[in-house]
Amino acid sequence: MKNTDFVVRFAGEGGQGFLSAAIGFASANTKAGYHAQTFATFPSQITGGPTWMQTRISINPVLSRGDEVDVLVVFNEYAYEAHKNEVKENGFILYDSDQLNIEDSNKVLGIAFEKLGKTTGNSRAANMVMMGALAELVGVNLSVLEDFVKERWGNVERYGEHIVPQNIQALKLGSKEVQERGLKLSEIESPKKSDTQQIFLNGNDAISLGAYAAGIEYYVGYPISPATTILVWMEKNLVEKNKFVYQVSSEIEAITAIIGASYGGKKSMTATAGPGFSLMSEGLGLAWMAEIPIVVVDVQRGGPATGLPTKTEQSDLLSSINPAHGDVSLPVIAPGTVEECFYGTIEAFNWAEKYQGPVILLSEHGLAERQQNIPKPNISKLNVEKRLINKSSENYHRYESGNISPMPIPGLPGPYVANASEHDKMGDTTHLPERHVEMTERRFKKLDILKNSNYEYINAESKILLMPWGGSKGPSLEAYEKLQEQNIDIGWAYTMFLNPLPEKLLIELRSKNLVIVPELNYLGQFSSLLRSQNVNAQSITQYTGLPFKVEYLVNKITELL
Amino acid sequence: MSEKKNPEYDFKWCPGCGDFGVKKALEAAIKKKTIETEEPILNNVIVAGIGCSGNMVHLLEGEQPYGFHGLHGRTLPVAMGLKSSRPELNVTVVAGDGDFLSIGAEHIAPQAKRNLDVCVVIMDNAVYGLTKGQSSPTSAEGMITSSTPYGKTEVGFDPLAHYLSLGVSFVASGLSSKIKDLSELIYQGMIHPGFSIVHVQSPCTEYNNTYEILKGNIKKGIEPLAKPIDVSHNPNDLKQAIEVISTPGIPLGIIYQSKDEPTLAQKYENLINKSKQKDFETLLNSYSI
Numbered sequence: 134m135k136n137t138d139f140v141v142r143f144a145g146e147g148g149q150g151f152l153s154a155a156i157g158f159a160s161a162n163t164k165a166g167y168h169a170q171t172f173a174t175f176p177s178q179i180t181g182g183p184t185w186m187q188t189r190i191s192i193n194p195v196l197s198r199g200d201e202v203d204v205l206v207v208f209n210e211y212a213y214e215a216h217k218n219e220v221k222e223n224g225f226i227l228y229d230s231d232q233l234n235i236e237d238s239n240k241v242l243g244i245a246f247e248k249l250g251k252t253t254g255n256s257r258a259a260n261m262v263m264m265g266a267l268a269e270l271v272g273v274n275l276s277v278l279e280d281f282v283k284e285r286w287g288n289v290e291r292y293g294e295h296i297v298p299q300n301i302q303a304l305k306l307g308s309k310e311v312q313e314r315g316l317k318l319s320e321i322e323s324p325k326k327s328d329t330q331q332i333f334l335n336g337n338d339a340i341s342l343g344a345y346a347a348g349i350e351y352y353v354g355y356p357i358s359p360a361t362t363i364l365v366w367m368e369k370n371l372v373e374k375n376k377f378v379y380q381v382s383s384e385i386e387a388i389t390a391i392i393g394a395s396y397g398g399k400k401s402m403t404a405t406a407g408p409g410f411s412l413m414s415e416g417l418g419l420a421w422m423a424e425i426p427i428v429v430v431d432v433q434r435g436g437p438a439t440g441l442p443t444k445t446e447q448s449d450l451l452s453s454i455n456p457a458h459g460d461v462s463l464p465v466i467a468p469g470t471v472e473e474c475f476y477g478t479i480e481a482f483n484w485a486e487k488y489q490g491p492v493i494l495l496s497e498h499g500l501a502e503r504q505q506n507i508p509k510p511n512i513s514k515l516n517v518e519k520r521l522i523n524k525s526s527e528n529y530h531r532y533e534s535g536n537i538s539p540m541p542i543p544g545l546p547g548p549y550v551a552n553a554s555e556h557d558k559m560g561d562t563t564h565l566p567e568r569h570v571e572m573t574e575r576r577f578k579k580l581d582i583l584k585n586s587n588y589e590y591i592n593a594e595s596k597i598l599l600m601p602w603g604g605s606k607g608p609s610l611e612a613y614e615k616l617q618e619q620n621i622d623i624g625w626a627y628t629m630f631l632n633p634l635p636e637k638l639l640i641e642l643r644s645k646n647l648v649i650v651p652e653l654n655y656l657g658q659f660s661s662l663l664r665s666q667n668v669n670a671q672s673i674t675q676y677t678g679l680p681f682k683v684e685y686l687v688n689k690i691t692e693l694l
Numbered sequence: 695m696s697e698k699k700n701p702e703y704d705f706k707w708c709p710g711c712g713d714f715g716v717k718k719a720l721e722a723a724i725k726k727k728t729i730e731t732e733e734p735i736l737n738n739v740i741v742a743g744i745g746c747s748g749n750m751v752h753l754l755e756g757e758q759p760y761g762f763h764g765l766h767g768r769t770l771p772v773a774m775g776l777k778s779s780r781p782e783l784n785v786t787v788v789a790g791d792g793d794f795l796s797i798g799a800e801h802i803a804p805q806a807k808r809n810l811d812v813c814v815v816i817m818d819n820a821v822y823g824l825t826k827g828q829s830s831p832t833s834a835e836g837m838i839t840s841s842t843p844y845g846k847t848e849v850g851f852d853p854l855a856h857y858l859s860l861g862v863s864f865v866a867s868g869l870s871s872k873i874k875d876l877s878e879l880i881y882q883g884m885i886h887p888g889f890s891i892v893h894v895q896s897p898c899t900e901y902n903n904t905y906e907i908l909k910g911n912i913k914k915g916i917e918p919l920a921k922p923i924d925v926s927h928n929p930n931d932l933k934q935a936i937e938v939i940s941t942p943g944i945p946l947g948i949i950y951q952s953k954d955e956p957t958l959a960q961k962y963e964n965l966i967n968k969s970k971q972k973d974f975e976t977l978l979n980s981y982s983i
Contacts, residue, residue: 160983163983164983330982330983331983332978332981332982332983333981333983334981338981342974342977342978342981345972345974345977346974350779351775351778351779353775370972370977372962372965372966372968372969373966373969373971373972374966377778377779377962379778381771381804382800382803382804383800385768385771385800386774386801386804387771388771389764389765389768389771389772390772390774390775390778391775392764392772392775393741393762393771393772393773393774393775393776393779394776394778394779395775396762396772396775396776397739397776397779397780397783398779399779399780401775401779415765415768416765416768419764419765423762423764506983509978509982510978512974512975512978541760543737543738543739543760543776543780544734544736544737544780544782544783548736548759548760548761549760549761550751550752550762550763551762551763551764552763553744553763553764553765554763557700557702557703559698559700559703560761560763561700561702561703561752562705562749562752562763563702565702
């Protein structure tokens with residue numbers, strides 16, 4: 134029987150260049166029609182330190198990084214010792230026999246990547262020898278990688294005419310080494326024909342593209358892992374007429390500047406992570422209070438304080454809903470896949486304009502660093518909300534109506550004071566009890582218009598539901614499918630709209646005996662939120678800095694049934 | 695155009711507060727700016743900090759500009775968001791010495807280096823008034839306040855020297871009781887293409903009444919501490935500006951004004967010329983498999 138998917142892990146030290154090899158390998162396979170997802174974990178340093186990346190290739194959409202490794206490629210002895218036990222029983226370990234001192238077996242293969250690479254005349258072809266060996270081991274047709282090489286280095290003017298034949302030669306040399314030893318996993322099935330065009334990108338790119346599609350006009354930010362790549366994307370692509378992008382001096386400057394820009398009528402966003410998000414608390418309260426639409430992306434990392442800058446965690450949920458002092462309940466959208474990063478960002482902008490206030494897009498390191506193929510979005514089908522702008526000049530009062538009221542924009546009629554202090558209909562400061570009651574209720578009532586969002590709901594009749602959130606969606610869905618194969622009676626619910634929850638879904642959740650919530654934090658934050666809304670919810674928690682493994686979830690869920 | 699009438703709003707400055715004079719000067723400067731530039735009053739935004747001075751934005755009389763009464767210390771970033779996204783607006787910041795030089799101090803240097811084209815009016819009373827008389831950065835060393843009952847141990851902050859050292863492209867110093875002069879300084883700050891600060895001595899009659907020290911008292915033989923800068927002063931000369939602020943007393947007038955320093959908007963325009971115009975489809979296609 135042929136395989137339907139496999140996992141390859143590359144492990145070594147930061148700066149050895151194998152991360153791009155791993156992404157290249159994934160990219161090459163997606164070009165051939167396979168689905169791919171990468172997963173990377175590294176220490177908070179640029180060069181050195183134990184780093185690894187794995188790529189899962191499948192004929193079906195990839196839900197999780199893959200629990201076990203089919204082929205491990207190691208770039209130092211430490212990586213060999215640290216990862217060898219995660220290789221499947223019938224899997225393989227590959228290494229450069231010129232560089233490392235490891236003993237070969239029928240599972241462990243040393244190939245002289247460097248030396249063989251040099252025989253092609255290209256002194257940097259070692260990775261190509263490795264890729265050729267890899268393709269042979271996992272049963273991917275070598276033409277998949279050959280096509281990749283032709284496209285990657287095909288520009289003769291830029292790369293010269295030799296590099297393509299040299300690299301193809303290197304691929305063949307690697308492949309031949311493995312063939313001669315007669316080692317191979319069972320071959321992978323040919324990819325299924327897909328009728329939708331695919332794109333290949335990571336979560337932060339998808340967020341940036343989503344913001345662009347939503348009509349972002351103003352972005353300022355401050356570098357922080359793992360959100361920096363959004364700033365970098367914007368600095369490259371948003372420098373245009375009537376738009377503005379800037380690296381500012383702190384997260385406090387970032388949040389207050391985007392509030393100023395949105396008050397001026399511009400669709401505005403910033404992106405940050407834990408420590409920066411904490412600094413934005415007061416500003417978020419201001420945007421809620423003065424009713425100014427903004428989008429703040431929090432790419433979660435391990436916390437609190439400086440925490441684990443380069444590891445994944447889902448521990449900012451409670452603080453994203455309630456980052457500021459006082460009565461606040463911020464809308465939160467938490468994408469669970471790279472595709473949802475794109476659509477979730479557009480929805481975040483739409484929510485901000487609809488209810489006129491700050492919206493948190495709660496992403497996470499595991500999504501930011503994950504490369505994945507997704508169906509190419511169709512721009513003509515995207516729904517983008519425009520701002521409701523005041524045009525009336527006759528004694529217009531910004532905060533008068535009990536409902537959403539059009540926003541006056543400087544330069545246009547209806548001058549008012551946007552006020553962080555409690556205020557009256559004109560925006561002037563007030564301490565009257567009845568005004569605080571009126572305005573507090575006005576601010577909370579606006580959330581009602583956000584309660585009709587989409588959600589997934591499968592096996593509705595089951596009394597027990599599995600309901601992950603954010604990036605735990607993938608491994609949870611894979612675990613759910615495994616439980617279905619075992620005929621276990623369990624339902625599935627999922628939404629990226631966490632606050633406020635879709636009203637209909639909340640009613641359903643309340644009717645269940647148990648809602649099981651896999652989430653990457655110690656407190657069980659989402660289940661506690663659900664319990665506070667009269668849902669009998671219980672978490673499966675993990676706080677290792679790594680995503681869930683499917684097998685772990687299957688076991689934990691089974692224990693709870 | 696609407697004159698503001700809000701019977702519910704009841705905030706008052708204390709009798710004799712310097713901020714009254716600053717209010718009149720600011721109103722006159724905005725009026726002059728709208729007349730001279732033929733821009734509508736609605737193109738004006740006043741961004742206020744927190745403290746007694748911040749209430750300026752609610753108290754302005756006459757035709758109403760837009761207002762933003764935000765967080766303590768964060769006037770400049772709000773002003774940056776507004777001005778960098780809407781360069782055609784006339785953005786004026788009003789804040790106190792505590793708001794601007796203590797909690798908000800971190801924001802001055804970046805805007806000076808960017809040369810953000812906004813005018814900042816600082817009302818300096820060397821005390822925290824709204825919280826009832828604590829020491830502020832500009833309180834003198836040794837000053838007794840409710841938070842320094844045994845005397846302030848910090849050396850008093852020299853705001854004018856600080857602004858010059860940061861490269862603020864327009865620095866002026868005014869006195870709240872000299873409304874006409876002050877109004878002209880604010881107007882000059884508004885039309886200066888770049889980051890301008892008009893630092894105003896605006897005494898607090900309740901917690902730090904410095905009127906007599908600043909204006910002097912002939913009967914008592916007290917020389918005024920605040921004196922107009924000599925007419926021979928060339929504000930385009932940084933050396934002369936440093937001399938002016940190094941002389942004992944508080945100089946009144948334009949201390950420094952740089953010539954031909956590009957604003958953030960002008961510098962940004964150059965970036966736009968360098969970058970390639972993008973569209974969503976092109977960006978999307980760069981991720982095609």
